[in-house]
Amino acid sequence: MEREGSSNHWDWNNPETRRRLEDLFFDERGYIKSKSEESKEFWVFFERFQRFQVLQKQKTRRSDVGEEEGHKKKLADLPKEYDPRYRINMSIILSREAERALHGHQKKGHKSRNYEDIPIDKLTEFKKAILHYLDFNQRQSFGKLTKLRKERSSLPIFQYKDKIVQMVRDHQVVVVAGDTGCGKSTQVPQYLLAAGFGHIACTQPRRIACISLAKRVGFESLNQYGSKVGYQIRFESSRSPATKIVFLTEGLLLRQIQRDSDIPQYQVLIVDEVHERHLHSDFLLGVLRRLLPQRPDLKVILMSATINIKLFSEYFDQAPVLQVPGRLFPIQVIYQPIPQEEAVSKSEKLDPRPYLRVVQAIDHKYPTDERGDLLIFLSGVTEISTVQEAIQVYATHTQRWIVLPLHSTLSIAEQDKVFDLTPPGVRKCIISTNIAETSVTIDGVRFVLDSGKVKEMSFDPKAKMQRLQEFWISRASAEQRKGRAGRTGPGVCYRLYAESDYDAFAAYPVPEIQRVALDALVLQMKSMGLGDPRIFPFIEQPPMSSIETAILYLKDQGALDVYEELTPIGNLLAKLPVDVVIGKMLILGSLFSLVEPVLTIAAALSVQSPFLRNATNNPECTTARKPLESDHGDPFTLLNVFNEWLQIKSNRGSNSRKWCRRRGLEEQRLYEMTNLRRQFKELLKDHGMLQESETRTVDRYRRQRQHKERKELHQLKREHERTEKRKRKVLKLQDEELGTSSDEDKKSSKERNNSVDIQDVKFKLRHNVDELRELSGAGEELSSRQLSLLKLIVCHGLYPQLALPDSFNSCRKDSDQVFHTKSKQGIVLHPTSVFSSNPELLQVDEDQEEVNVNDSKNRGLSSKHQIVGFVSLLETNKPYLVNCVRLPALQGLLLLARSLDTNTDCCRIVCDGWIEMNMEDPENTLHLISEAVKVRLAWEKVLRSRLEKSNRRDFDEDDKRRWRREIDGLRAASG
DNA sequence: CTCTCCCT
Structure with missing residues (x-):
């Protein structure tokens, strides 16, 4: 009686009821995991199923067609080939509790669970629904699978499946040439896996290609391999020990080879898009050619468009070529x-x-x-x-x-x-x-x-x-x-x-290798022990002058010695994934207590500029950017941007996306910077340049709060992944009268604010914002002494990329300021530089002189003169200085110049044979030079001893004390 | 008064 009654008032939608059913039927052993995304999907299905059943009951009340048959026909468009044999065995899907409840075997001790008020017919009904759900899902998968099979077998490359496998079995290197649409990138790895090859790596020139190919190939196998298909790019990986096929970038594979030249982790290497002739792929081919004799078991497949195939085949000793037609419309x-x-x-x-x-x-x-x-x-x-x-x-x-x-x-x-x-x-x-x-x-x-x-x-x-x-x-x-x-x-x-x-x-x-500077390439070659780069058998030789220039530069920078062997600095530079210029900043920076801002600047100079060009036309943006600008130069503006952003990020409740939009900043670049600076820091630690940071003590309250926040973030991420399906928006025509675009922008930005900022969630899962902000000193202003040391570190990295303002600049208008370097005359500031809009910062201001002469040591000297360090020289319409820093000329040159020549009475100093300084106080000049020399010796000594010790982790206390003393002395002298 | 495109 009671059961009848409760059955009448039964409500499937009651959350409490649902929770209890979930408790009962979904558990860790079950096919539907409790509280999983799938359980949510199940309830959606369940509601449809219920509605459907009501409908069906009305229709088929007197019909002979069984209820079940009816569902099957309506629930999905299923292929005829589907066979109920594929059904999951029901006995394994139910939890023990559920079985007991269904069979009325509940023991007395389990009364606390209290299922008795759930009517048995509801339990049976629910069980049936689960069965249908699982069956439905399986049929869907089955349908998808047959459709995919059909699609895959209609690809041009499918005809060559066995041929490809056979060729790879018979030869160490095979070239597969096929044009767009032939399916080589998605199919070849799968063919090889199916044929019994394992540990397959497939390189791509671009990161996005790695992700989308892994996704596609995973999908084609209906994830039946689960984590067997994955990707790995810098800072992101879906790889697991179970991964059999991995898509990765060429650059990443090269770094892996640099760490272990035998790459025992791979059995098959597929190098895709070799025809694009990127620096990385050309180099990779060279490295692989060297590796083949050492790894006779390794298989290499080059994949290319049907372009210049002979070149690749010949380079690998007449490797066999398979040509596959593409599939394009006329x-x-x-x-x-x-x-x-x-x-x-x-x-x-x-x-x-x-x-x-x-x-x-x-x-x-x-x-x-x-x-x-x-x-x-x-x-x-x-x-x-x-x-x-x-x-x-x-x-x-x-x-x-x-x-x-x-x-x-x-x-x-x-x-x-x-x-x-x-x-x-x-x-x-x-x-x-x-x-x-x-x-x-x-x-x-x-x-x-x-x-x-x-x-x-x-x-x-x-x-x-x-x-x-x-x-x-x-x-x-x-x-x-x-x-x-x-x-x-x-x-x-x-x-x-x-x-x-x-x-x-x-x-x-x-090919790129014939157009670009080869500094980093030569450095990496040296580090990989590939011998003299002049005689390295590249697929197509770069110009000898490029190699010579690179070697000369690396020698000049102290990365190579006179025998062209790697020095300790060179060895470290080769391991840092940045330009030599940036690497030098990092290395020198790690000697001082100023690593954090150096890390930030190095990261900022290694990513695309976060400043959006478009925003330059927007006066609101330019005003909002103003407070971020630094008088000292563009790298310092970037430092300010990062630090301010980090403040916003750590301030709960403030919206960094909006903050960035108002300033015309691409937030993605700031996320990238955060990843980069962490990688730099870890590499410097690994090589003994930085000490392991002490584990910080966090109070319990804070730890709990962090734990809770992380849990919420994970939840948000899962939620996002579940509902991810990218909805393509419909674009609007621009209005004839006035651009409705601004209105539209406001609306869409509002919409964006309401949705989860998945990048923010990922960022906060990856980094501890509070810790990051505290460690990086984002909230604190640098003292002028720290700032001037930081400038010296940056410019030491840039050296000899220094430019002198032309002496007539004060007579020229803002955009016509002219500069000279040792090898190039008449360069202008890039319009994005702070100095371009504030050229007075680089000019000798006669009024300011009075103010500056408060330091007795510098009296009467050209301390007011500024020189400009720059990150790169770029010629488009005109030659431009890009990413500039200003530096007091005298101090900077005395500390950085490779050579300093003076005449007998010390009233002139010539630096590096091209910059001349006229000194007013010869006696003081001598004193200054000797000070500078002392500092430079100390600098070098500290650096050398740190590098030499870099293999040993155990700095003794004496070392540390000595270094600290020297560095302090150095800081005082250069500040 | 402004910069093709990737990547460790």
């Missing part, structure tokens, strides 16, 4: 060379008219209800803006296009817009750099418009200057660009050059 090519008068416009600005004409032609020729977006390839950001402006006018007028720029200096949010959808009858017009050639793949592109131009970085070894210049693309690039039109259907490629131009293009782009 693409019509239309050559439309730019008329003479538009090709060379007077303003030297790109003429957008030929581009606009193509857009209009598309509107004219193709009905708006036909699918297809347009992708325009241009060489650079300014070109994109010019063309964008012109097309936007037309787009606003016709309401048929949404114009989107795409390049790497755009905020990540803006880059992601190219994946959004358009309203019906509207096409996307994506105007892009070569980022869309390989790195960003946009489906749905039907039209490609190719300018035929690309900007490429080259290197001038004489001035140690980077040069960014525009060139014609290669035929290979032209084909790659064209191919972007045929991914989802037949396409059209408009080329704004003549077919004869195309024929005159180079066949391939110049």
Whole structure:
């Protein structure tokens, strides 16, 4: 009776009821884990199932069709091949408690559990629902699996499956050449795994490719391998001991080889996209060629587009080649060379008219209800803006296009817009750099418009200057660009050059190794014991002058000795994943109690600038940025940005995303910096340059709070992962009258604020913000003494990258300030530099002189003169100094210059044979020089002894005391 | 008055 009664008032939706059922049926042994994401999914299913059953009862009350049959037909579209044999054996899915409850075997002692008021028919019903749920899921998986099998077997490469396996069995090196869409990157690793190979690594030039390939391959196997497919990139890994296939970046594999040249952890190495000819992949091929005889059991598969295959095959002793056809739709090519008068416009600005004409032609020729977006390839950001402006006018007028720029200096949010959808009858017009050639793949592109131009970085070894210049693309690039039109259907490629131009293009782009500075490469080669880099058998030799320049530079920097062997410093530099310049800062920085800001600056100079270019036009942003600017130079501005951001981060309740947006900062770059500085710190510790930090004592209250917060963060992360499915937004047309964009921005930013900031969650799981803030001293202002030491450390890293202001600068306007280096005259400040907008900081201000002469030692000397340290020299339209620091000339040069020459009466000092200082007080000059020499000797001694001891961890107390004394002396003298 | 693109 009682049971009947409670059954009538039964409510499946009662949370308490649900909790109790979960307790009873879901446990650790069960297929549905209690409180798991799956249990949530189950309840969603359950509600549908209940509704369905009610419906079904009404319909089939008098029908002969069994209830169960009915469900099966309605619940899912299942393939005919499904066989109920695949069903899970029910007996194992229920917890013991549940079985007892169902069979009424509850023992007296278990009364506390109190299931008796749950009616037995409800228990049975619930059990049935679980059964259906599991069955439903299995059928779904089964359906997915058959669909995937079909897809996989329709890939062009599928025909060659056995052939590939056989070739790999028979040869140590195999080349697989296949064009876009043949499926080589996803299938080859799986074929090899299925054939019994294990420990498979597949390298990719880009991080995102590693993640998406691991995801795709994991998905194709329906995660039946579980964690058997994974990826590993810097700072991120989904690898586990069970991983059989790992996708990793070329750079990461090279670091692994540097640690253990035999890489015993791998049996098969697949090097993908070798045709792209990146510095890393060319080097990796060289390293592997050396390794093969030592590892006869190692299998290497090179994967390439069908480009220049002979080169790769020959490099590996005529390795066999398998060519696989690609799968692209046909693409019509239309050559439309730019008329003479538009090709060379007077303003030297790109003429957008030929581009606009193509857009209009598309509107004219193709009905708006036909699918297809347009992708325009241009060489650079300014070109994109010019063309964008012109097309936007037309787009606003016709309401048929949404114009989107795409390049790497755009905020990540803006880059992601190219994946959004358009309203019906509207096409996307994506105007892009070569980022869309390989790195960003946009489906749905039907039209490609190719300018035929690309900007490429080259290197001038004489001035140690980077040069960014525009060139014609290669035929290979032209084909790659064209191919972007045929991914989802037949396409059209408009080329704004003549077919004869195309024929005159180079066949391939110049490999990176032949264009860039090889400092880091040579250093790494030395550290890997690869011998003389001049005679290393690269697949294609870099210019000998590049190698010589690199060796000379490394010698000059003390990384190589006269025999071109690694010095202790060089050895350490080779292990730091940064430019030599940054590595030197880190090494010197670790000798002082100023490591923390040095770590931050080194990290900041190793990532893309967090300052978004777009925001420079926004006056609100520039005002909000003002307080972050440092008088001392750009690296210090970056330091301020990081420290301020960290303050915001550790302040619960404040929104760092909003803080960044207001200042036009890309927060992602700050996250990257946090990861980098931690890696630097750990490497310096590993090599004995820093002492292990004492474990901090945290009071119990705080520990509890941290524990609770972490739990919540994990919960948020899981929640996010469950609901992750990226929803593509529908883009809006720009309003004809006034840009509704600002309104739109506000709205979308609000929406974004409401959702979980997953980057913030991940960041807080990875780093202890409070600890980070306290350790990095983010809240504290540096004393002027610390600041001046910090500058010296930074400039010691930069040395000899120093520039002198031209003596007539005070007569020039802000943007025309001229500087000189030893090897290059007439350089200007990059407009992003603080000094560019505040050039007076670098000028000798006669009024200020009075104020400065309060230090007796410096009386009458050029302490007011400033020299400029810079991180890099970049020539675009003009040669620019990038990332500048100012340094008091006298102090800086005395402490940094390689050579100091004086005349007999000491009224002149010539530094490094090019900077001359006129001294007013010869007696004091001598004193200063001897002080400087003392400091430099101490500096060197400390460094050497630290490096020599770096293999031993046990510094004795005497050492420490001595170092501290010397460093203090040094600090006093240089402050 | 401004910078192609990756990566340890």
